Amino acid sequence: MSILGNAAPLGSDLNLLFQIAIFLLVLTGFTFARRQEYEVHEKWMFSAIVLAAVSFFVWMAPSYARNFDLVISDFYAPGIIITNVHVILGIITGILSVYIVARMKLDLPKKFRVKRVKRLMRTTLAFWVLTFGFGTLFYVWYFVR
Numbered sequence: 001m002s003i004l005g006n007a008a009p010l011g012s013d014l015n016l017l018f019q020i021a022i023f024l025l026v027l028t029g030f031t032f033a034r035r036q037e038y039e040v041h042e043k044w045m046f047s048a049i050v051l052a053a054v055s056f057f058v059w060m061a062p063s064y065a066r067n068f069d070l071v072i073s074d075f076y077a078p079g080i081i082i083t084n085v086h087v088i089l090g091i092i093t094g095i096l097s098v099y100i101v102a103r104m105k106l107d108l109p110k111k112f113r114v115k116r117v118k119r120l121m122r123t124t125l126a127f128w129v130l131t132f133g134f135g136t137l138f139y140v141w142y143f144v145r
Helices: 010-034 038-066 068-073 078-105 117-144
Strands: none
Touching: 010 038, 010 117, 038 068, 038 078, 068 078, 078 117
16 A cells, blocks of 8 residues: 555655655755754764664665565666665665764774765765665656656
8 A cells, every 4th residue: 555656565655755854854964064063964964874774774674685586586677776776875875874973973093084074974975865866766666657
């Protein structure tokens, strides 16, 4: 039963709505950073990272694992390519996000610290936008078209 009026299961609709909310958190956090309101920026971005992790572990990773045989058997199908690009971008985005939090909150040894953290944050934002885009494309490919 789709709440968005298409072929999507309820969980997929809820995850899409959840991802839109997370993406709005990210964009709002970015806005605060541009205004140099870094404490507020940090809270919005940390919330987005935590919610994205919840979404990953509750919806996305279990779904990918359940359908892994299909991912392997139809590896070159357009929908699977969209899925795998989304997965790869999401993993990169997640790792970068967690690193940034660790970099800002923990006393990492110097050899593990990126010096240009602002550049890394902007790169992570770009990856987040791409991940969101491919996630939306995934939803449209499988449930709307």
